[in-house]
Amino acid sequence: MGTSNMSKTFYNGSVFLSIGISVIILFYYAYLMPLHIDEAGWWFNYTSTSWKNRFNELDPVAQFNGPFHTLSTYLAKLTLPFFGQNGIGWRLPVIIFGLLDCGIIYFFIKTVTGSEKTARLGAVFVLLNPFLNHYSHESRSYVILFFFSTCAYLCIFHLFRNPGKKRDWFLLVIIFLLSYTATLSAIVFLFIFMASLWILKISNYYMPLKKHTE
Template structure:
């Protein structure tokens, strides 16, 4: 088997194993969150269409809810693999690059959640792949992206700057018009009172990449910029990064709007790192070896915590600080309610909407609350590792 064939086999084997584990995780460990329930039952968006189409074909269950986003992850990884063909000198380097992309906290976690981040990642990689393969810009894709999500305004702005470099008037006018229209119709999602949120933004980016990898990302963007190694992917990533930083000086930004455009620069980061590593003699590579070990170690921990995170409740004094708290307990609660023949509930609207996904109806037979009240009839406690983490109180009304 050639080196290319060997690493291709490793890649596809690992990818299918990882997708299989993601499906198991969706089925066994996660419950629908309130925001996800809104997308299923209330909102009218691309996420609503995608989730309800999947539920229509595969039934109202957690696999059907999350399967489309796992598939977007699968095809995003495939696209990144195709994009990096002939990008690295050695096939081993290509394999390492795609492995890092697959293990990125922001990419891996987005594949399990009902949000637009992994969709935007896929679409952006599709655009870059088309450009790299055909050396032309797909204006049809840009129009389709306009319909899909507001965050593509970032891509349009990046293409505007890229068109200035390439002296491409058609792309310049097209991207500028789409950017203006996108800002006029959608705007950018921001939150909070006008004040500085730069530290929050940097912290979230460090979580999406891992801290050391994010610092190296900044260095790579700077180095490529001053050395004029400015590819299309570089323009997209640097535009997203700088725009999010600028906005965060005055408003809280939703990083999921920006992160998909930043993570596509993983191949550039690895190529820069490997070049710096290999031009040095062995005795001067120690710092690079340490960096590599730390990055791989952090990414490995991310994979572990993505799939096995419930034990963290044992260590946290406040369970609500768990990073997936909002995706736990409801499935277990619905099973407990069904075992007690409790249905037709009224009470907390957010809780009721989440329970609706698991077949618990809204009605006037019982009242349910997450807050204690003096005359409740039943108390249901959800425990992980013998620790009480989620409690509801129920009163029979009829």
């Protein structure tokens, strides 16, 4: 019994320690990185310029004229007055969504598997994921898209169990709209999402979801 409690304490301590260190690293690198590295400084010039002058310094041959990561850019307008023109002021919305990704994955895994231990482990792996960890301290909206896409899958699992629930249908539509305000990369998510529905439908025929969610 003592060994079991010790293992549980060590496991929980490792989980919280990993999350705590990851949060510190996110803030550290967000403050350390110069603003010209990502959209932080570049899109500030875009959103702070009159509409007719917004495209003067953009190269239409090299890229489209328009903000690719709109939500992270305009959310930063809320944090800049409090934190100033620095890495934290520009990248705080992305850091927050990076931490929300950890929370939504925890909730998603716990909903699907019913295991709190597995859910905690999944949350830690999300923060340790190099791709997500990197973009959680850059002013780009990939982590925001990850959050909304996971919410969409969570709605789908709820709808599998209760197809007539109007709230989940409404949330699913809102999430799709929010995904497209986050980044133009959301168009990729649409195809992946539709493909996943077919995979889940076929899997549900051979392995009914109720066995895993109830």
